[in-house]
Amino acid sequence: MNLPAASFGLFGEAFEFVFSGREAETGGVTVGGTSQVLDLAARQLEVTLLALAVAVLLALPAGLLLGHYGRGEFLAVSAGNAGRAIPELALIALMAAAVGVGMFNLVVALAILGIPPILTNTFVGIRQVDRSSVEAARGMGMTERKIITRVELPLAVPTIMGGVRTAAINIIATATIAPLAGILTLGDFIIARNVYGDAGVLAGAVLVALMALALEAALAGAQWAMTSRGMKLKRS
């Protein structure tokens, strides 16, 4: 990296921080650099995907069943509304202070954030499936299980994935403050300014933003791949 850092101001310093590292504000050691960046990025992705997987595994089957049998509308819909009101910072801080720091507790706290939008969207998506399609499937002799997996689920994919994407954005954003719960993610560059300096803070911000956008793009792609061909035809 031979570009003169000064010509880019703080962005140049952030660039240097990511690729070659800088001396810590506290002096002595070198912080930043590709190996630490990749380390923290990998940790952030790991935490995010784990929590998202837990949220999907819990909320998706519940939403499918509640939606299929038309039960618990109040629960499913108010979960989504209540979920938005949870202050992420308070949730992480309380989890760390009351239950303890560490990977397991962090993943639980992040999964709690991811469950409401997936549950609500799955429920709504299944309820929106045309009842005559379900009746036709039943008339063809499909079991309830097959109706859910072969008829309702494919037709509800866009709505369900909308919920998964909302959950993923919430989780990766909140994983940024995971250092409060003792797990060092890219957010450490942002939060521990006294160590990394403003160059580290800006570098962290850019990396977190890029990572969130990449995850969103990947999930949009996954949604496209999971949507059945018939539904894509209908839309165009």
Next chain:
Amino acid sequence: MTEFLAVTAAVDESFFTDRSGGGCIQENRLFCPDWVTDNYDRYLDPTLEHLILVGSAVAAGFLIAFALAVFAHRHRWLQTPFLAGTGILYTIPSISFFFLLLPLTGRGAMTAIIALTAFNLQIIFRNITTGLRNVPPDVTEAARGIGLTRSQVLRQVELPLALPEIIAGLRIATVSTVALATLAVFANGGGLGAEIVTGSNITFKTGIIVAGSIAVLMAILFDAVLLLARKALTPWQRAAP
């Protein structure tokens, strides 16, 4: 564990002055009601700051999204790029957005408000657009038929009919912003997040719970007010069975 001194250098020495004299705080139990009754005044300023953060961000988000949506209503081809642009702003985590603004606006409440506004835009824009699109064409054609101009149709017919959708968007945006604004503390933007981080640094559970609960209550209150506003502003909906 990393200490977050940069954010909360000042946990003043009087913090744990236990005016009630009980043992709850010394033992740091999950929730100490006495501490709350003795120290509620500690939360007044952060609550006010939080209200200002949320109020400014939602108001600014609404004004910008409204202008974009009305403009894109006239020029339909703009809806896709506007949706994509606001989508990017929505996806970038607020805590990251604060510091992307660092070289431009530095630290402070203004930085937090800009980032929270950017987050809001898509939610409000999407709902205004959907609301306007869902107005039945018969109705707008009838309005044109009796001689209303396009802007009269927009103001007197389309916007009132889209109002339920628009307020639904405002409710989602407001409730989410109340929760997200707790992160403003990392940008030195004040608000209830400052009390949460202070509580977190010294693992004082009651402090975290109180500040978090005020944020949740604030979200519920904003939601109720907007719901009442919708009922007051759309009297024709009450007539429907």
